[in-house]
Amino acid sequence: MSENITNTGQPVIQIKDLQKSFGDNYVLRNFNLDLNDVENLVVLGKSGSGKSVLIKCIIGLMLPDAGSIQVFGDEVTDLSHDDLDVMRVKVGFLFQSNALYDSMTVRENLEFPLRRHWIKTEKGSVNDLVMEALTNVGLAETVDMMPAELSGGMRKRIALARTLILKPKIILYDEPTTGLDPITGKEICHLMLDIQKKYNTASIIISHDINCVKITSNRIVMLIDGVCYATGTYEELSKSTDIKIKQFFD
Amino acid sequence: MKSTALHKLLVETGELYRFAVKFFREGFRPRYEFAELLRQCFYIGNKTLPLVGVTGFIMGLVITIQSHPSLEAFGAQSWLPAVVSVSLVREIVPVITALICAGKIGSGIGAELGSMKVTEQIDAMEVSGTNPFKYLVVTRVFAAMLMLPLLIIVCDTISLYGSFLGTNMKQIITFHLFVSQVFDKLTFGDIVPSIIKSFFFGFAIGIIGCFKGFNTTNGTEGVGRAANSAVVACTFVVFIIDLMAAQIADILHIT
Numbered sequence: 001m002s003e004n005i006t007n008t009g010q011p012v013i014q015i016k017d018l019q020k021s022f023g024d025n026y027v028l029r030n031f032n033l034d035l036n037d038v039e040n041l042v043v044l045g046k047s048g049s050g051k052s053v054l055i056k057c058i059i060g061l062m063l064p065d066a067g068s069i070q071v072f073g074d075e076v077t078d079l080s081h082d083d084l085d086v087m088r089v090k091v092g093f094l095f096q097s098n099a100l101y102d103s104m105t106v107r108e109n110l111e112f113p114l115r116r117h118w119i120k121t122e123k124g125s126v127n128d129l130v131m132e133a134l135t136n137v138g139l140a141e142t143v144d145m146m147p148a149e150l151s152g153g154m155r156k157r158i159a160l161a162r163t164l165i166l167k168p169k170i171i172l173y174d175e176p177t178t179g180l181d182p183i184t185g186k187e188i189c190h191l192m193l194d195i196q197k198k199y200n201t202a203s204i205i206i207s208h209d210i211n212c213v214k215i216t217s218n219r220i221v222m223l224i225d226g227v228c229y230a231t232g233t234y235e236e237l238s239k240s241t242d243i244k245i246k247q248f249f250d
Numbered sequence: 251m252k253s254t255a256l257h258k259l260l261v262e263t264g265e266l267y268r269f270a271v272k273f274f275r276e277g278f279r280p281r282y283e284f285a286e287l288l289r290q291c292f293y294i295g296n297k298t299l300p301l302v303g304v305t306g307f308i309m310g311l312v313i314t315i316q317s318h319p320s321l322e323a324f325g326a327q328s329w330l331p332a333v334v335s336v337s338l339v340r341e342i343v344p345v346i347t348a349l350i351c352a353g354k355i356g357s358g359i360g361a362e363l364g365s366m367k368v369t370e371q372i373d374a375m376e377v378s379g380t381n382p383f384k385y386l387v388v389t390r391v392f393a394a395m396l397m398l399p400l401l402i403i404v405c406d407t408i409s410l411y412g413s414f415l416g417t418n419m420k421q422i423i424t425f426h427l428f429v430s431q432v433f434d435k436l437t438f439g440d441i442v443p444s445i446i447k448s449f450f451f452g453f454a455i456g457i458i459g460c461f462k463g464f465n466t467t468n469g470t471e472g473v474g475r476a477a478n479s480a481v482v483a484c485t486f487v488v489f490i491i492d493l494m495a496a497q498i499a500d501i502l503h504i505t
Contacts, residue, residue: 061373085379099374102365113378 012037012170012202013058018067020053027053029226030067035170035202040192042205042213044248045223051206052096054223055172058204059093060084071170089117092168092201096175098159100147107143110134110162117166133161136198137191153184157191164195171195173205177212189215210248222248269461276381277388286385290393294355298401301354302347306405309342310334310412318420330417331428332435338409339436344444345492347405348451351398352484356459359390360480363463364473372464387464391456398452399445439504447495454487 013035020028027050035041045051056062058069060076069076071087079087100109110130134140137157147155156176163171176192177185189212196203205216213220214234222230222237224244230237238249314334321327363386366372375382414428462480466472 056373059377061376081381088377088379093374093377095370095374097369099370101371101374102369112380117379 014070016068019065040203040218042217042220090169092163092171094163094173098155133165137161171203177209283389286389290389294393295397302401302405303408306409307412310409311416314413314416331431334413335432340440343405347402348488356455356480356484357477359459360462361477364466364476367466387460394456395452399448402448443499450491455484458483
């Protein structure tokens, strides 16, 4: 694994000719994408268009059929299991369903990735890291609560805190506002921006929530029919007259 | 190819076989999840014990009460402790305990892992630097394999005490005499095969519960289906293993 993860303005993720199919359903057909350092890139597309598949391929949860995915210069499909784990310390993933462990408290949920990645920390500093991550999402008081006791918005924040605890350089957000009311959704979007500034992260945000896209995006990639159909800023794409693009912004 | 019920059954059996092979491949390689194994042993053993204990007591009591008239008809009441204890230890307790565990542990594992699968907790575990197969499957299967024999030994003891009380309802017999009569007839050939087959019961319950949970699809509806099918499959396999164990014991003259 290369350690070249400084803020260089260079692409931190490069995807070339990515293909992925499920039987006869081709969700990604020669998809290309570059994520630059400290950039919020939104991938916009319809449900079932392969957005989540894309970021699961990036993190190594799914294997692509063909194509190249480079994260910090390393080809993800060639990484061994141990190297994938090293890469996953630098790349956080916020799941659509939050994926908090129901049988663990908030503290245990946050400690889990720290302990599993064998990050050598004293007992005191583990606690400090947990409290720092929780404070950054504004939920320090929930540390000893169970996930079932929290609201949807709070669970999303805790899931984000769990992603942040390893201080990743890239965060992959899988539909971060799904299932939340518009006000809470907006709060989560602003929180994502705060985190980008505080942690200097680059992000890929999978979404079809146009308000979230407007708030968070530096750049948008339209994933339509398995390819990168268009790319641009929110202002550029929202003025497009192409019917396939226009329908997302109406 | 037309997907018949038989075809689906064969495909699922093949997938279960591959899942079991993966268990043996992953289970004996580091990193070992001892803390999680102990937690699962506690969960499976401790939480199933009251149910198994009460059932064992009732089985011992009822079988003794119901056997008494038959033996009395032949004037063989004094054989009651020996006859009942052999039935309990060889067959009834291991199978009933395994069936209870199939219901409680098999469905519990199926539902828990199924729920984790549909809420992406298993994916989250993998992203967190954990091999979910080792952490979730290997620990649960080993815990079931370790706890089933212990539960059966405890249940044997409790059911024999139930049998002692049942015997005393119709005749007076001291505890010392009861134990003496029981162990006069009960041999290692009765106890050891029942313990050995209980390891296989534990393995079957653990691996099937995990397999069903790990392969859950279709959201929350799938979780219920995984739990239900885990119980059905575990119950069926317990009887198959019992049949095979009886045949093997017979061939090897362990009777």
